[in-house]
Amino acid sequence: MAARIALDVMGGDQAPDATLRGALLACAANNPRRLAPERVLLVGDEAVIRAKLAELGASTPFPIQHASQVIGMAENPAMSLRSKPDSSIAVCVGTVKKGAAGGIVSMGNTGAVVGAATLGLGTLEGVRRPAISVTLAMTGKPVTVLDMGANREAKPQDLVQFASMGSVYMRDCIGVESPRVGLLNIGSEPSKGTDLLKEAYPLLEAQKERLQFIGNVEPNDLFQSAVDVVVTDGFTGNIVLKLMEGFSAFMLQAMMKELSAHQATWAKEALGNLRRKIDYAEYGGALLLGVKGVVVKGHGRSDATAVANALIVAARTVDSHINEHIIEGLKAQAV
Amino acid sequence: MAARIALDVMGGDQAPDATLRGALLACAANNPRRLAPERVLLVGDEAVIRAKLAELGASTPFPIQHASQVIGMAENPAMSLRSKPDSSIAVCVGTVKKGAAGGIVSMGNTGAVVGAATLGLGTLEGVRRPAISVTLAMTGKPVTVLDMGANREAKPQDLVQFASMGSVYMRDCIGVESPRVGLLNIGSEPSKGTDLLKEAYPLLEAQKERLQFIGNVEPNDLFQSAVDVVVTDGFTGNIVLKLMEGFSAFMLQAMMKELSAHQATWAKEALGNLRRKIDYAEYGGALLLGVKGVVVKGHGRSDATAVANALIVAARTVDSHINEHIIEGLKAQAV
Numbered sequence: 001m002a003a004r005i006a007l008d009v010m011g012g013d014q015a016p017d018a019t020l021r022g023a024l025l026a027c028a029a030n031n032p033r034r035l036a037p038e039r040v041l042l043v044g045d046e047a048v049i050r051a052k053l054a055e056l057g058a059s060t061p062f063p064i065q066h067a068s069q070v071i072g073m074a075e076n077p078a079m080s081l082r083s084k085p086d087s088s089i090a091v092c093v094g095t096v097k098k099g100a101a102g103g104i105v106s107m108g109n110t111g112a113v114v115g116a117a118t119l120g121l122g123t124l125e126g127v128r129r130p131a132i133s134v135t136l137a138m139t140g141k142p143v144t145v146l147d148m149g150a151n152r153e154a155k156p157q158d159l160v161q162f163a164s165m166g167s168v169y170m171r172d173c174i175g176v177e178s179p180r181v182g183l184l185n186i187g188s189e190p191s192k193g194t195d196l197l198k199e200a201y202p203l204l205e206a207q208k209e210r211l212q213f214i215g216n217v218e219p220n221d222l223f224q225s226a227v228d229v230v231v232t233d234g235f236t237g238n239i240v241l242k243l244m245e246g247f248s249a250f251m252l253q254a255m256m257k258e259l260s261a262h263q264a265t266w267a268k269e270a271l272g273n274l275r276r277k278i279d280y281a282e283y284g285g286a287l288l289l290g291v292k293g294v295v296v297k298g299h300g301r302s303d304a305t306a307v308a309n310a311l312i313v314a315a316r317t318v319d320s321h322i323n324e325h326i327i328e329g330l331k332a333q334a335v
Numbered sequence: 336m337a338a339r340i341a342l343d344v345m346g347g348d349q350a351p352d353a354t355l356r357g358a359l360l361a362c363a364a365n366n367p368r369r370l371a372p373e374r375v376l377l378v379g380d381e382a383v384i385r386a387k388l389a390e391l392g393a394s395t396p397f398p399i400q401h402a403s404q405v406i407g408m409a410e411n412p413a414m415s416l417r418s419k420p421d422s423s424i425a426v427c428v429g430t431v432k433k434g435a436a437g438g439i440v441s442m443g444n445t446g447a448v449v450g451a452a453t454l455g456l457g458t459l460e461g462v463r464r465p466a467i468s469v470t471l472a473m474t475g476k477p478v479t480v481l482d483m484g485a486n487r488e489a490k491p492q493d494l495v496q497f498a499s500m501g502s503v504y505m506r507d508c509i510g511v512e513s514p515r516v517g518l519l520n521i522g523s524e525p526s527k528g529t530d531l532l533k534e535a536y537p538l539l540e541a542q543k544e545r546l547q548f549i550g551n552v553e554p555n556d557l558f559q560s561a562v563d564v565v566v567t568d569g570f571t572g573n574i575v576l577k578l579m580e581g582f583s584a585f586m587l588q589a590m591m592k593e594l595s596a597h598q599a600t601w602a603k604e605a606l607g608n609l610r611r612k613i614d615y616a617e618y619g620g621a622l623l624l625g626v627k628g629v630v631v632k633g634h635g636r637s638d639a640t641a642v643a644n645a646l647i648v649a650a651r652t653v654d655s656h657i658n659e660h661i662i663e664g665l666k667a668q669a670v
Contacts, residue, residue: 138585138589139585149521152528152529153529153530184574186484186570186573186574186577193487193570194487194488194570195488218577218581219574219577219578219580219581219582220577220578220580220581220584221581222578222581222582223581223582223584223585235521235528235529235571236570236571236574238521239519239521239554239571239574239575240574240578242521242553242554242555243554243555243557243575243578243579243582244578244582245554245555246553246554246555246556246557246558247554247557247558247578247579247582247583248582248586249555249558250473250474250558251583251586251609251613254473254609254612254613255590255605255606255609258605258606258608258609259602259605267594267602270590270593270594271590271593273593274586274589274590274593277589278586278589
């Protein structure tokens with residue numbers, strides 16, 4: 001049987017409603033990419049899960065793994081992981097560690113998910129640091145950016161590993177044959193940017209037999225379909241991610257205000273289309289690459305569709321054996 | 336007489352057309368904030384300027400300072416400054432150095448303007464590094480962000496100075512009495528972010544008698560009117576600036592596509608309104624704070640309105656004696 005995906009039913013702003021609806025959607029008969037229900041392991045308070053499934057009128061035979069505790073969205077990650085050893089997040093990680101599942105999907109507390117997965121699962125052979133990888137799909141052509149915030153700072157060698165992991169993901173899971181890799185910078189010349197970037201540039205160039213490094217890219221290139229994998233340190237990546245979230249919300253709201261005077265329903269629909277286009281939930285959220293297992297962290301505000309996408313991405317990622325390919329890639333790379 | 340503003344007529348994608356039209360607009364009788372024409376010193380090829388003014392049918396008595404060379408938008412800044420000592424940018428800087436002007440407005444090559452001004456004018460007493468300061472006005476409440484890219488890297492003490500310079504600018508030139516200062520970070524807790532930020536945080540807190548430091552702010556806060564001055568290193572600031580430019584262009588284009596099917600003129604107008612709102616040219620572009628003089632660097636693609644705004648901002652900034660206040664502020668601060 002294909003490996004299970006442990007779903008943190010209790011995580012996210014709309015849990016357990018959105019998570020359970022998402023599980024149902026991922027397994028729905030009319031979903032062309034549907035998963036078998038026995039692949040989705042529901043993790044959380046068993047009584048709550050059974051009551052909610054009954055309320056939704058669902059008789060889908062999901063396996064359930066009880067977890068008695070919940071880590072809140074705003075709790076301190078390190079402290080809550082220590083004080084709540086039976087949290088749904090910790091139990092999800094435990095199922096992967098024991099081999100009862102191959103991957104995790106959580107919409108819960110990001111720090112707790114990243115912390116529990118990194119410490120609980122450990123890093124893959126040869127991986128210096130795991131990275132949060134987010135695939136943006138707004139131009140219609142996906143671009144994967146990493147690290148979006150697993151680490152505060154990075155060494156040049158980390159960036160080279162991120163390039164390798166991101167390329168494997170784009171090739172194996174998104175189907176981009178020879179992904180173009182760019183280094184996020186404030187100018188295209190190799191001499192631009194911080195010392196970190198100036199040191200990483202030649203290291204990436206030296207990998208040209210294994211990576212299609214196209215040089216520095218600027219933030220604008222994220223919207224030009226000119227690059228497939230964008231590599232950056234976790235601080236800059238997190239700034240980029242949060243700025244895009246905040247700015248798109250502001251732009252859509254401002255646009256709505258401009259258009260509202262006209263009360264045209266189609267204008268609202270057009271804005272809805274755009275909102276979906278820029279929402280990276282389409283690609284299932286963020287992946288924590290480099291740990292022993294597959295970890296998908298969705299946005300806290302994920303709805304059922306986003307949860308279903310995340311489950312399907314997690315399953316596809318598990319099935320692609322991405323981690324074996326990441327280990328092979330890093331061995332060949334040897335930095 | 337109030338100090339002159341030297342306008343680099345030859346700089347920018349639409350020069351000299353947009354720059355000269357901008358000068359005329361800044362002095363137009365129907366402009367409530369108009370400048371006296373003798374305050375605007377046109378710097379560039381005198382024959383070109385006179386021909387273009389004649390073509391525009393203008394008889395405005397602008398003073399003119401000839402400059403025989405032009406630095407292109409894509410030229411290497413350091414090399415072009417060495418090889419073209421009589422460029423319009425270098426001559427603008429020269430007029431301030433000699434005291435013939437108090438400020439400069441250029442839409443030209445950013446690196447060349449920053450380089451020429453920093454080296455040619457020198458830094459103000461007590462200033463460790465100048466900073467590029469951009470005032471965003473999209474929420475209706477201006478927020479000034481610095482450094483947007485004058486420096487590749489920063490020390491904690493630089494960030495404290497940026498906070499001080501930005502506060503003086505917001506108070507003296509924008510009229511915000513007690514500007515709230517935030518440190519751009521990926522979370523609100525003082526323990527968040529890079530070593531640079533963790534070291535800068537207590538230094539900023541220690542200035543609480545002189546600065547209204549409100550702690551860490553996240554990218555989202557740029558759109559919430561919750562902060563007046565946002566401090567960051569030049570690399571991160573430049574990433575933020577370029578990401579906002581690229582993302583807003585993408586969003587507007589995508590929106591236009593969504594709306595175009597309906598061919599409603601008002602939808603186009605609404606997008607035009609939004610485009611103007613998010614364009615920071617409203618506040619005249621970027622200021623290079625910390626040098627001996629006032630330097631306003633507008634966007635290369637500035638049109639006549641943006642040039643006029645930049646001239647008016649430059650004049651207002653000169654008249655506010657901001658540099659004396661920056662020096663006083665840094666003396667009191669003493670880091």
